[in-house]
Amino acid sequence: MPDISVIIPVYNASEFLEKSVASALPFEEVKEILLIEDCSTDNSLEICMKLTCQYPKVKLFQHADKGNHGAAATRNLGIEMSSCSFIAFLDADDYYLPNRFDVEKEIFNDPKIDGVFGAISVEYLTEKGKQEFQSKFTNVTLTTVNYPAEGKEVFRGLLGLTTKTFGTFFHLNTLTVRKAALQKNKLKFNEILRVHQDSDFIIKLAFQCYLKSGIIDQPIAVRGIHDDNRITKIVRYSPQYNERQFLLWNSLYKWSRKNKPYRDAAQHIYLQKKAFELSTKKGWSKTAALLMAICKDPKILKTKYRFTYTHKA
Template sequence: MLDISVIIPVYNAAEFLEKSVISALQFEEVKEVILVEDKSTDDSLEICKRITKEHSRVKLFQHPDQENHGAAASRNLGIEKAVGSFITFLDADDYYLPNRFDAEKTIFNDSKIDGVFNAVGIEYLTEKGKQEFQSKFSDNTLTTVNYPAEGKEVFRGLLGFTPKTFGTFFHLNALTIKKAALEKHSLKFNKVLRVHQDSDFIIKLAYHCYLKSGIIDQAVAMRGIHDDNRITKIIRYSPQYNQRQYLFWNSLYEWSKPLPLEPDYAQHIYLQKKAFELSSKKGFSKMTSLLAAVLKNPNILRTKYRFTYSH
C-alpha cells in the first residue's frame, strides 16, 4: 500500500482549511498531513493547532523564525519534514475527491514510474472570483493535459514541442511523486518565485523524473476559486505580469544552463527569458535592446513578448 505525506502550505485559509485536511484524511494511504503555517494574519494558526489535537495523523510546522516565507518555502519545509515514501500537495483552500489515488494504486506497480499526475476540477466559491477567473482562463472546468503521456513526452509537451497541443500545465493538487526521486535530483521549489513556482517545479520535475499521466478526463481534486486567488489579480502583459514571467523563465534558464538539453529546448527557454527581460525596459533603451536581440536571434519575435505596457 502507498504511504503518502500530504503537504499543505497554510496562509490565511481559516475559512477553508478544515475541509481541505479532512479530504486528505479520508484515505488510508495517507500516512500524515503536514501543515506548514506561514504567519497568517487570520485564525489559521489556531485552527491548525486544534486540528492537530483532534487528528493524530496531522502535524504542524512553522518556519524557524515564524515569519512569512511564501508557498515555495513552505512546501520545501514540508518535503523536508515528510516521512512518507510518496509526496503529494494540497492548497489549503482546495480538497481531494474520493478517487484521488485510484490511478496511483496501479501505476506505481511499475518501478520506473517516479510520479503520477491527474486532472483537477474547479469550484467557484464566490461570484467575483468566478468572473475574474473566467475573464483570464475561460470557463474550462478541468486543469489537465490533452492526452495521456509519460516520460520525456511530458517534458516536451510542457515546453510546447509536441505535434499535438499537450497543455502547458497540470496542477500540484493532482501530482504524486516519490520522495526518493526528489532527493535524488535535489528538487525543490524556487523560493524567489512568489507565483509560478508550481509551473517551474513541474517542468524541472518532468525533465529529471519519469512521470506518467493518470486520470486526466475527470477531476481527482477541486480548486476553490474565490475573491483572493492571487493568480487572477495579475493583468496580462502589465509590468507586474512581465516581471513575474521574467523571474519564472529566468529560473528555468539558470537551471537549464549546465544541463544537456536539446538545442531547441534550450533556445526556447532562453528566448522566453530574454523577451520578458526586454519587456521591463523603457524608451530608447528598450528599442535599442530589442533591435540588438532581434539581430542576434530573430526567433525572439515568435515568443509571447508584447509591445504593450512599459514602452
C-alpha cells in the first residue's frame, strides 16, 4: 500500500477547510495531511491550528517569513516538507471522494509508473460562482480525459497533438505522484506564475515522468465553485487573460528550450507563446509584429491568436 502525503495550500479558506481535511482523513494510505498556510487574512490559521490538535495526521507549516507567497511556492514548500513516498494535492475549497485512491495500489506496483490521475466533478456553492463557471466552461461537469492514456500520449494529449480528442484536462486534485520522480527530474511549481502554475506543472510532469490515467469515467474528487474562484473571474481573451496566458506559455517555452520535447510539441508551445505575446501589443507595433510572425510561421494563424487579435486592447 502506498504511503501518501496530501498537500493542502491554505489561503483564506476558513469556510471550506475543515470539510477538505475531513475528506482526506479516512484513507489508510494517507499518512499525513500537510496544511501550508500562506498568510491568510481570515481565521484560516486558527482553524489549521485546531485541526493539528484534533488529528495526529494533520501538520501545519508556514513560509519562513510568515508572508504570502502564492500557491506555487506554497505547494513547493509542501513537497519539501513531505515525508511520504507519494504526494497528492488538494485545494482547500475542494474535497476527495471515497474512491480517491482506489487504483493507486495496483498501478504503482509497476515501477515505471510515476503518477496516476483521474476525473473531477464540480459542486456549485454559490449562484454567482455557478454562473461565472458555466459562462466559461459550458456543460463541463466532469473534468477528465476521453480515453485511457499513459506515457507520452498524456503529454501530447494535453497539448492537443493526438489524433483523438484527449479531453478537457485533468485536475491537480486527482494526481498522485512519486516524490522520487519529482526530485529526480527537479520538478517544482513555477513561482513566477500566480495563476496557471498547476497547468504548467502538469504539462512538464507529463513529459518528464511516466503518467497513467486511473479512474476517468467518474469523479474521484470535487471542485467547490464559489464567488472567489480566481480562474473563472477573468474574461476570456481580455488583456488580463492574454497576459496570464502569455506568462504560462512563456514558462513552457523556456522549459522546452532546455528539455527538447518533440518537434511538433516545441513548435506548438512556441506558437502559443508568440500568439499571446502579440496579443499584449497595441497599435502599429502589434500589426508589424503580427506580419513578421506570419512570415516566420503562418501556422500562428491557427492558434488562439485569431481570437485575441480581434479583441480591443
